[in-house]
Amino acid sequence: MSRARLIQRLELQGLRLAPSQVWGQVRLVPVLRDEVRGDLRFAHRNYGDALSAVTLQRELAAPGLKYVSYIPHGLVMTWAHRQTEAVYGTRLQSQDGKKVEAGPFSVRLLHRMVHREDRNQLRMLPLHLAMEGFLTRYFCGPDIAWSEYSRDGLSRGLNPRGEASIPGWASFALDGALRTFELHERQVGLLLFNADELLSAFIVAHPHDYRSLHRTLLEDFYGDLLLQYGYLQVVGDIGLRLDASQVASVADLRAQVARMREDWGTFHGLMSGGLFGVEVTSRKVYEAGPFLLQHFHTSLVPSEENHLGEAITGPDGTLEYLKTYRLSAAQTRRAYLLQQLAGSQWNLDDTAKALGSTRPDLVVRLHNAGFGYLLKPHVLEEAQRSMARGR
Amino acid sequence: MAVAAEVRVEQVAREDLVMFVNACFSCTGQREFYGDARGQSVSIEFLHQYILGNYRRLYRRTLAAGINHFNQAQIILNLLAIGSPVDVQERREEGALISAALRRLPPQRAFRVLESLRSRRINNRRARAIAREYLSSRADLAFDAVKYRAKLRAAVVHGHLKLEGELGPFLFHGWKKRVYTQPLLETFRKAHFAQEALYELPYTVAEGLAQKHGVPRDVFLQRIEPRLTQAERLRLQESAARDGAEVPAVDLSRAPLTKLCLYVLALKDEVRLERRDELHTALERASARVLARAPATLGRVAAVLDNSYSSSGSIQKRRRPLGVALASHYLLGASAREYRAFWTSPVDDPLRVVARGQSDLATPLLAALEWGPDLVVIVSDGYDNDPPHAVAELTRVFRERLDPGRRTALVHVNPVFDADEYAPRSLGEAVATVGVRDAEDVPTVLGFARFAEGTASLSELERYLAARVASWLDREPRKGEPTREEEES
16 A cells, blocks of 8 residues: 555646745745645654764664764654644654764764654654665675676675765855745745756655755755856846836736736746656655655756655655655765666676676776775776777 | 936936935845845945945935934935035025035934044044034033033034033043032032932933942832933833833833834734734824824825735844834825725734735735726835735736726835845835834825836935925924924934
C-alpha cells in the first residue's frame, strides 16, 4: 500500500504560487496552501554545536557508520490532531543525543537521521536526511569483486565519502532576501531562485510553522550555484502588462489584475519545471501514522537540472512537506557514473557499452570524477596511455 | 530650437527641485527597511551638494517648504559653509532664512548644528554672527548651559563668543568652581556631590549623575518624574515598566499625532484593546490640532494604507511607515467630507493594526477606485510585490481608459527614502509621489503634489516657494503658543 504512495512525480497539487519578491539576484517565490489540514506540525530545534555526528547503525556512540556534518537545527514533526496543537509553540526541549566537549567546541552525537521521540513525535535532520539517503544509495562501491578494482575499493567501498555544500549564510544576498521577504497570510513554503536558477524548495504543512521556520533557510545548505552566481547584481525585471483595450470598467480592471497574478504563478511554475513535473526515484524512510516520509532524487542525467530531497505525503497523496537540494554539475556527474556502474553490476565493459563509449574513456572519466582510488593503478595507467595514443 | 532647449532646461530644473524637496521630506540618513544608513547618507549628501551648486536660491528657500529637521540642519550647515552671496538682497534673504530656521529647530538640533560648525571647520563671519544671534534669542541660556553643556561650549569656543555672568566660568570650570549664585548652575554643581540635588535638574542631565551616585533606576525614575518633559515621558514608557519603576503618566492630549501613533503601535495588542477609547480620542484630538494649524478641507477621500511587513521600518525607524499610515488615517478622516480607508491586509480596528503580510496594493486600490472618490491617497513605501508593478499598470490603464479627464486625483505619500533612486520610490508615471516624515506633513505635501505630478511649471514652483518663504518669515512663532517643533522636542 505504501509503495503506491511513493512519489513518482512531484506535483504542486493543492498549492498555489504567488508573485515573486526579488532582492539582488535572489528571487523568492511564495508557495500558498488554501486548505490546511492542521494535523501535521513542525517545530524548530536548535543545536548550537560546531559539529554533529549521526550514528546510522546500532546504538549511540557505538562504532559503525557515522554521518558527520555541521547541523545547526533539526525539525520536530508531530502528527495526529490532539497532540499537535498542544506541542505547537511550546518548548519541549527534550534531551536530544549527547553533547561532547572538544576543546572550545562541542560535538553533538545524534541517534539516527529520523528518531522517534514519542508516540506521535519524530525528530529529523532536514536535508541531511535526503543527502545521507542519496549517499548511501549510490556510494556503496562494487558488490562483485571484479579484478580491476583496488583492494581498498573492494573492502571499504567509497568510504569515507564526502560531499561539499554551501551554507545559506555564505551568501549576503540570501540573507537580505530572507530579511526583507514579506510573508503571505497562507504561505507554507518558498521556492528559492538564484539568478533565476531553482536552488531549493521548502514546503511545510501549516502557515504558522512556515513563519517560524522562515529564517532557518539561512542555516540550510545549498548547491554551489548559490555562490557561482553570487556576483550577478540583479535578475531581470519581468514586466507583465495589463491589456488596456480590454478595460471598460473597474470590474474589468479587477479581472485584468487577477489574470496578471495568475500569469505570475504560471510563469514561476514554468521556471521550476526542472523539479516539479519530472519523474523522480523515491524511497520510503518512515511511516508516521497517515504520513509517509520519503527521500527522492531526479533522473541524475548530467545535461539536466538535478535535485534531491525529502518529502512527506498525506493519506491522499498531497505534498505536506518538501525540502530539496540542487546538485551541482560535478555532483551530478559523480552520481550518474556510480548509478551507471551499479546498473551494470560494476562491470567496466558493460557500463562503457551502456554509456555508448569505450572502456578507457570510462576509466579516465572515473578518475576525473575523483574515483581513481577505486581502481588498481595499472588499470588506470593503461587507460590513460590508450587515450593518449588515440589522440 | 532655442525655445525647445529652454523648455528642456526648465523641465530639468523642475524635476531636480521636486526630487530634492521630496527627499527633504522623507530622508533622515537613517536605516530603512530595504536600505542601509550609509547608502542613505551618501545619497542625500550628494543631492544637497548638487542642488546647492546649481540652484542656490531655491535651495535656501526649501528651508521654508516644511521639510524635516534633519534636512533643515543640513541646508543651514551647507549654506554657512560656502559663505554669503555677493548681492545684498540675496544675502539678506539668506541670512533671515538661516536664522529663522535655526530658531525654529528643536533646541537639541539647533545646538547640534552649532557644534557641527566646529567639526566641519566652518568659521566665517556670518557663521559666527548666526551663532551669536541664536544664543541671544534663547530665553533661558542658563538652562541650555546645563542641558546642552558640551554643545554650547563647542559653539562658544569655536565662535569666539562672550557669555555674560557666570555662564562662562560654568562652561569651562563646571562643578569644579567653588560656588554659583545662579540657582540652576548651583544645583548642577551640588548634584555632583549630593544625591538630593539631582532631582532639580533636567532628566537627561540627572540620568548620568544618578548613575555616578549609584542611585537605583526605579528610585531615580520615580523621583525625577515631575521633571520629565512630554517626549521623555512617552519615550520612557517601556523601559520604566521593565526596570520595575512606576510608569510615568503621559498626557496623551498634548502629544503630536505621529509620535502618538508610534506610541500606540508599540503597545501590546491587549493593552491597545483595553485602552481603545482613550487612545482613539487622543488620536482624534491630535489630528484636530494638526488641522487647526494647517487647515485642509478635502472632498471624498479614499486612503490606501500599506500595513505590509516592510512597514515595520528598521531598527532606527521602528514602525515609522506604519505609524505614518495610521496617523494619515486619522488626519484624512478628520479633514475629508467623506472618508474610507483600505488597508493592504484588512483590519477590523485600525488601532490594532500590525505590520504583516505581503504588499498587495492592487486589491485595496481597486476597492478604493470602485467607491469613486475625488482623491485617492496611497500611503506606502512604494514596494509593490503582489503582483509586482500592479499599481503602476493599474493606474496607467485607469487614467488611459476610465479617467482621462483626471476626475480622480491620485497621490502616493511615501515615508521612505530610496537611496538608489535619490527619491522616495514611486508607483509609476500615473501617480504623483511625495515624501513625508510625519503625517503632519500630509496637508503640506498634498499642496506640493501637483509639482511632483509634473503638470505645474518651474515658475509656479518658484512662486510657491517664494510665497511660503514670505509667510514663514512673517509668522514668527509667538510666545505662549507652542509650535509643532517645540511640541516635539
